[in-house]
Each structure stands twice: as C-alpha cells, then as structure tokens.
Amino acid sequence: MTKLTVHNDEINASTEEFKILEELLQTELPQEYKEFLKSHNGCTLCPSVPTVKADTNMMVWSIERILSVQDLILQTKTNFPYSDKEYIKEYDGNKYPIDIDKLLAFAIAERGTYYIYLGEEEKGQIYSTCYSDGDGLVKFFTKSFTEFINTLGFYDYGDEEYEDECNPNKLEKSTKIFDYFLFDTPENYSLGFERFKEVLKQYGNPNISKGEGYKNVVETYIHNHNFLEYIISQGGQTEGLLNYANNFETIHLLITKYKLDINKSFKGRYPLHNYTNAMSMHDHKVSYELISKLLKSDIKLDLTVLDNEGTDIKTKLKKIDKGYKEYIEYDKKNGYHKATEWIESKEINDIIKEGNTKENWFKKLFGK
Incomplete structure (x- = not known):
C-alpha cells in the first residue's frame, strides 16, 4: 500500500448534515464510508488510481475528487451532469442484479464517476461508470470502502513519475x-x-x-x-476582466456596471486584440458577430490600437471578414447553411473598405 496523501476540500460536516443526508437517502450510509467522510468532507487523494480488481478489461480511471456531504445532499435534490444514472438504466440496467436508484455517486473520476451502493443486499459495494472508452457500469471486487481506498495507487507508467506529486508540501x-x-x-x-x-x-x-x-x-x-x-x-x-470576456452581454455588463475601460491595456494587451484574434472558422464567426455588435452599440472603441506585432484592428478585421465569408461558403457546400444564422455587418464593411482611411473611420466610430 502506498501512503495516501489526503487534501480536504471543506470543513467537517455537522451531525445534523449527516442526519439530513441519510433522511434524504432513506437509509444509513455504510459505516466505513461515513467514518471517512467525518474526517475528509470532500477531498482529493494522491495516489488516486484504484488497483483493486474490477469486472472490466478496460482502463480504470483515477479519482479526481471525492464529494462532500453537502455535495451528496445536493445530489439527492437534483440531477447532476456527473451522474450517469440515465445511461446506466438505458445501457446497463440489467448488467448487475441491483437497484440503479440506490447507487450514490461519491467521487468524480478522470473519466466517469464512482458509486457506492446503498441497497441492503450488498451495501457498500463500489461501482464505477465510464461511457467514453469504457465498459459502462463496472463492479469492483471488494465490498469494503476502506479496502477500496487503501488500494489506491498509480497508473502503470512508472510510479517515480508521480510520487513527488503526493508530497503534501506541493498541495x-x-x-x-x-x-x-x-x-x-x-x-x-x-x-x-x-x-x-x-x-x-x-x-x-x-x-x-x-x-x-x-x-x-x-x-x-x-x-x-x-x-x-x-x-x-x-x-x-475586476481589473483585466474584459480581456477574458468573449460575448457582448458580458462586455456590456463590465463596462456599464463596473466602469471598465475597453480601450485600456492589461498586461500589454488590449481587449480588442483578443476579440479579433481568430484562428478557427468558428473563431472567425464569433469574432465577426461580436465586433459587429460592439460597433452598433454605444461603446466607444479605439480601433487604432496595435497588437504586439504592430497589426491594427482594421487589418485584423479584414482577416476576420475573409474567414467569416469562407465559413459561409463551407456551410453552403456541406448543406449546413440554412441551419446556421449568418449576418452581414455594415459597420465592419465600412471599416475595411479600401477607400476608408484610418483617420476617417476612427473619427466616425470613436467620436460618436
């Protein structure tokens, strides 16, 4: 057994919170699991790869986070993206003689989810799911939560690559x-x-x-x-937040409510540099439509700012306009055009017209 390093997420759950959880579940938690949660109310573990034998020939994925009592309470009240119960019922409902509704997701995996079974017939049994490059619902050959945790190890890539990551001083x-x-x-x-x-x-x-x-x-x-x-x-x-925004509603909120300046650089980069830095076809569509909305709004834009390579916004807009039109043609060619919304921006066209000098379009747009 490799020495386990545990990094707790939250303060200890109260007795009342455990009581609420068990009332919602309509059963008591397996005692070993409950004792673990009393000491570690949500945590990350290192090492984190289950090495106990499982009913699969596929790869078993590492545990990224064990959920807290409060997470479990929330899980009983609403559906969660990390729960695969609908997939289990559809694809693996008859794989094992268990009640799927009595599976409690207790940990998030690198891929998939880990469950502990709360049914009386095999209470405490550990299962996992992975419907991406996995065998779906998988049973581990142990009924002991403590045994399961104690057998956590590393991937078979060579432990020396990972052991230093378990140094508590690194956490x-x-x-x-x-x-x-x-x-x-x-x-x-x-x-x-x-x-x-x-x-x-x-x-x-x-x-x-x-x-x-x-x-x-x-x-x-x-x-x-x-x-x-x-x-x-x-x-x-809020400083620098405009550099991380990528939709008009967020940009407008930051400018109007929090008085951020879209024409101010942050760490040597202007927001407009990010908004016009398109790489993929989808990026060109997003950038084109965002800049069009900004130009139509009452937000004043300084289009004379240069990026680190000395390129102005007009030049970048020409590239975006070209990429946007190529994307339209690609959609038409592949029959997607009618399902996609496209626009033509008069404001962008006015800026990139050959005869429109930098001074004229800057004065027109920045001075309004």
Whole structure:
C-alpha cells in the first residue's frame, strides 16, 4: 500500500448534515464510508488510481475528487451532469442484479464517476461508470470502502513519475471552487448558486487561482453573471476582466456596471486584440458577430490600437471578414447553411473598405 496523501476540500460536516443526508437517502450510509467522510468532507487523494480488481478489461480511471456531504445532499435534490444514472438504466440496467436508484455517486473520476451502493443486499459495494472508452457500469471486487481506498495507487507508467506529486508540501489550497459543474443545477438554479456561495466562503479570498498561468475565480465565472456579480460583491477584482470576456452581454455588463475601460491595456494587451484574434472558422464567426455588435452599440472603441506585432484592428478585421465569408461558403457546400444564422455587418464593411482611411473611420466610430 502506498501512503495516501489526503487534501480536504471543506470543513467537517455537522451531525445534523449527516442526519439530513441519510433522511434524504432513506437509509444509513455504510459505516466505513461515513467514518471517512467525518474526517475528509470532500477531498482529493494522491495516489488516486484504484488497483483493486474490477469486472472490466478496460482502463480504470483515477479519482479526481471525492464529494462532500453537502455535495451528496445536493445530489439527492437534483440531477447532476456527473451522474450517469440515465445511461446506466438505458445501457446497463440489467448488467448487475441491483437497484440503479440506490447507487450514490461519491467521487468524480478522470473519466466517469464512482458509486457506492446503498441497497441492503450488498451495501457498500463500489461501482464505477465510464461511457467514453469504457465498459459502462463496472463492479469492483471488494465490498469494503476502506479496502477500496487503501488500494489506491498509480497508473502503470512508472510510479517515480508521480510520487513527488503526493508530497503534501506541493498541495495548494483546494481547487474545488473551479469545478463549475459541481454547481450546475439547471433544474433548480438556486440550489447550485447557494452551494457555490457555501464553497466560496470557505476560501476567504475570491481572487485565488490554481497557480501561475491559471484563471482565478472571477475569470472562471466571468460568463455566469449571477456568479460573477456575487464574486465581485465579495471582493473579486475586476481589473483585466474584459480581456477574458468573449460575448457582448458580458462586455456590456463590465463596462456599464463596473466602469471598465475597453480601450485600456492589461498586461500589454488590449481587449480588442483578443476579440479579433481568430484562428478557427468558428473563431472567425464569433469574432465577426461580436465586433459587429460592439460597433452598433454605444461603446466607444479605439480601433487604432496595435497588437504586439504592430497589426491594427482594421487589418485584423479584414482577416476576420475573409474567414467569416469562407465559413459561409463551407456551410453552403456541406448543406449546413440554412441551419446556421449568418449576418452581414455594415459597420465592419465600412471599416475595411479600401477607400476608408484610418483617420476617417476612427473619427466616425470613436467620436460618436
């Protein structure tokens, strides 16, 4: 057995919260699992790959996060993206003699989900699902949660590559707040939103990130306006947020409500550089339609700004216009054209017309 490093996500659940969960489940949790949750109320583990034998010849995926009591309570109230129960019922409903509704998702895998069975006939049995390059519902040959956890190891790529990652000094604060799907409750939006608030409160700092080069919490939730406004109300910083926006509604919110300047650079880069930096055909469509909306709005744009290579916005718009038209032709050729919405922007056409000088279109658009 490799020594297990556990990094807790949340403060310990109360006795009352355990009681609420078991009342919702209409059964008691398996004792070993319950004792684990009392010490580790949601966590990440290292190592994290189950090595106990399973009923599959396919790869068994690592555990990315064990869910907390509060996550489990939420799971009983609404459907979650990480739960594969509908797939299980459709494809594997008769694979094992169990009641599918008594499977409780207790962990998120690198691919798929891990479950603990709550039925009386084999309470505590561990299962997993993976419907992407996997065997669907899979049973592990152990009925002990403790045994399952104690057999966690590494992938067979050579343990030396991973053992240093289990050094507790390398583990930062929990990254749970960045797992946005844990708060995605489309059937009852407020449930996920309130859960998000609970988790964020435990950090004490709404501006944390996973590390250098990663988005912080504010940037992660920039396009979920309710979450974004709440994070900002708790001290989330707004500087540079326009560089991470990619739709008109978010840009308009940041400019009108939070008074951000779309013509101000952040770390040497202007927002307009990002909005006109198209690579794929889809990028060209998104950029073309976004710039068109911005030009039609009352937002003043400085189109004279140059990127790091000295390219102005007019030149970049010509490229976007060309890519957008090529995408239209591609759609027509492949029969998708009628199913896709396309526009023609008079404002963009006016800017890229050969006879329209930089001074004229800048004065016309920036001066309105």
